[in-house]
Amino acid sequence: MTDDVAVRVDHVSKSFRLYHERNQTIKSAIMRGRTSVHEDFWALKDVTFDVPRGSTFGLIGSNGSGKSTLLKCLANIYFPNKGTIEHFGKIAAMLEVGSGFHTELSGRENIFLNGSILGMSKKEIASKYDEIVAFSGVEQFIDQPVKNYSSGMYVRLGFAIAINVDPDILVVDEVLAVGDAEFQAKCFTKFRDLRAAGKTVILVSHSMATVKEMCDQAAWINHGELMTVGPAADTIQAYEKSLTGGPEG
Amino acid sequence: MRYLKEVFAARELLANLTLREIRGKYKRTVFGQLWSLANPLALTLIYTFVFGFIFRVPLEPGDPSGLKVFALWLLCGLLPWTFFANVVNLGLGSLVANANLIQKVYFTRVVLPLSIVGSSAYNWLFEMGVLLVVLTIAGAFVLPWIPLLIVIMILLMVFAAGVALMLSIANVYFRDTQYFLSIVLQIWMYLTPIIYPLSLVEAESDKLGGLFGTSITVADVYGLNPMVHFVNVFRQLLYDNRWPDLNEWLICLAWAVGSLVLGLIVFRRNEKRLAEVL
Ligand SMILES: Nc1ncnc2c1ncn2[C@@H]1O[C@H](COP(=O)(O)OP(=O)(O)OP(=O)(O)O)[C@@H](O)[C@H]1O
Ligand SMILES: [Mg+2]
Numbered sequence: 001m002t003d004d005v006a007v008r009v010d011h012v013s014k015s016f017r018l019y020h021e022r023n024q025t026i027k028s029a030i031m032r033g034r035t036s037v038h039e040d041f042w043a044l045k046d047v048t049f050d051v052p053r054g055s056t057f058g059l060i061g062s063n064g065s066g067k068s069t070l071l072k073c074l075a076n077i078y079f080p081n082k083g084t085i086e087h088f089g090k091i092a093a094m095l096e097v098g099s100g101f102h103t104e105l106s107g108r109e110n111i112f113l114n115g116s117i118l119g120m121s122k123k124e125i126a127s128k129y130d131e132i133v134a135f136s137g138v139e140q141f142i143d144q145p146v147k148n149y150s151s152g153m154y155v156r157l158g159f160a161i162a163i164n165v166d167p168d169i170l171v172v173d174e175v176l177a178v179g180d181a182e183f184q185a186k187c188f189t190k191f192r193d194l195r196a197a198g199k200t201v202i203l204v205s206h207s208m209a210t211v212k213e214m215c216d217q218a219a220w221i222n223h224g225e226l227m228t229v230g231p232a233a234d235t236i237q238a239y240e241k242s243l244t245g246g247p248e249g
Numbered sequence: 250m251r252y253l254k255e256v257f258a259a260r261e262l263l264a265n266l267t268l269r270e271i272r273g274k275y276k277r278t279v280f281g282q283l284w285s286l287a288n289p290l291a292l293t294l295i296y297t298f299v300f301g302f303i304f305r306v307p308l309e310p311g312d313p314s315g316l317k318v319f320a321l322w323l324l325c326g327l328l329p330w331t332f333f334a335n336v337v338n339l340g341l342g343s344l345v346a347n348a349n350l351i352q353k354v355y356f357t358r359v360v361l362p363l364s365i366v367g368s369s370a371y372n373w374l375f376e377m378g379v380l381l382v383v384l385t386i387a388g389a390f391v392l393p394w395i396p397l398l399i400v401i402m403i404l405l406m407v408f409a410a411g412v413a414l415m416l417s418i419a420n421v422y423f424r425d426t427q428y429f430l431s432i433v434l435q436i437w438m439y440l441t442p443i444i445y446p447l448s449l450v451e452a453e454s455d456k457l458g459g460l461f462g463t464s465i466t467v468a469d470v471y472g473l474n475p476m477v478h479f480v481n482v483f484r485q486l487l488y489d490n491r492w493p494d495l496n497e498w499l500i501c502l503a504w505a506v507g508s509l510v511l512g513l514i515v516f517r518r519n520e521k522r523l524a525e526v527l
Pocket of ligand 1: 069
């Protein structure tokens with residue numbers, strides 16, 4: 001059974017504290033004798049699904065529905081309050097491209113730094129260096145400090161690094177929207193290659209066209225609850241129906 | 250144990266982050282690395298003027314080195330202290346400063362404060378190297394003491410790392426920890442024999458005898474400060490060129506290990522929630 005599952009999300013719930021009054025100082029903690037007043041907000045409620053190995057899996061839903069939260073749980077950045085997430089294989093997440101960049105350092109130096117934050121060894125990075133630079137298309141500026149990059153170049157370089165981590169499971173949160181058409185096409189080709197190599201891709205997108213084109217499976221999350229999961233076409237249909245068919249529930 | 254393995258596995262990342270700190274710091278400045286000497290140099294000038302020249306802090310010649318230079322004597326204690334203060338100060342903010350990274354990428358978080366230890370240690374090493382050269386020119390025979398010097402430097406790094414780990418977590422919950430720390434560090438520095446010799450404290454303490462009818466003396470209370478022992482060992486090795494008491498070594502070792510273990514426990518407990526609370 002586990003042979004064909006890449007990620008198993010099992011009854012996962014995640015709550016955040018919504019602070020009415022957040023006292024983040026020693027002074028107020030001492031003077032009032034308490035640090036904060038908060039209430040729990042459940043961003044994910046009892047979500048359960050499996051992501052089949054080798055599939056491209058889409059996550060859809062309106063803003064604030066909990067998609068990014070779920071991806072962060074997958075990526076070990078948040079830890080669920082209830083339930084478990086198991087993944088079978090090396091996982092790499094691209095939640096925000098280039099977040100590990102140091103603006104004063106050059107593109108070259110950042111490739112090595114960011115690569116190692118993503119868990120690559122120096123040797124690995126060195127061997128993939130040319131490929132990364134070629135994919136990013138910023139050869140000409142590679143020795144410039146990245147603060148002089150355009151936002152598209154920033155994303156290109158970050159994506160090129162992340163995609164070369166060579167994970168079994170790649171988790172992508174709508175980061176592609178910034179790149180131009182040429183770069184998006186490049187990325188889609190890359191996703192297809194990954195799938196052909198038996199890797200799993202989980203991606204969040206608000207573009208139904210992208211999901212339709214890329215994904216074979218999809219899940220729709222609404223207000224932290226899993227609405228439907230299954231073949232992409234069916235999930236998208238259900239989601240779009242809820243949008244057009246009067247006020248969403 | 251598994252945690253230590255995880256930290257060890259991230260050593261390459263640690264090295265890269267340390268380099269990031271070092272390179273980012275003096276990048277695009279004319280004098281580059283020389284800037285790291287500016288601060289201790291300025292402090293030495295001012296302390297030498299005030300305490301060496303105006304107050305005339307009594308200075309015994311180094312035994313057996315025979316040195317009698319206030320500025321050098323001062324630096325042997327000042328450089329370890331400024332290293333410690335730097336690590337604690339910068340380490341404290343290391344998690345908050347990298348909030349963006351913590352919320353977006355998974356990696357062993359402990360490398361963030363540890364990279365501060367690394368980059369500060371790099372500067373410190375540079376400063377100590379210069380000091381060794383100057384001491385040698387001034388006539389001290391420091392070369393044979395270098396292996397021991399490295400040992401005590403590592404112990405101080407470990408001690409500072411533990412404190413930085415604890416404070417970095419505290420700063421996530423209480424953002425004003427920094428202000429408290431700057432006050433504490435100021436007091437702490439004057440409670441450490443950096444600009445005055447330890448022998449003065451001992452002399453005064455002997456005059457006073459036991460406190461409140463007990464056998465506890467001022468010197469005993471004073472000795473609770475771990476930096477007293479670290480500075481003492483540094484001075485004896487560098488300035489006096491003599492083998493410090495075994496007791497002093499053991500005290501430093503105990504503080505270093507205790508601080509690191511406690512720091513790692515505190516850090517590990519809170520590490521998982523960092524992305525949310527930041
Ligand atoms: N660290 C946090 N603290 C408090 N609330 C949070 C935190 N992170 C997310 N939330 C809340 O959780 C809910 C889900 O957020 P999430 O970012 O997962 O939405 P999303 O589905 O990715 O939306 P979008 O399509 O806009 O990216 C939101 O209501 C958000 O306010
Ligand atoms: Mg989102």
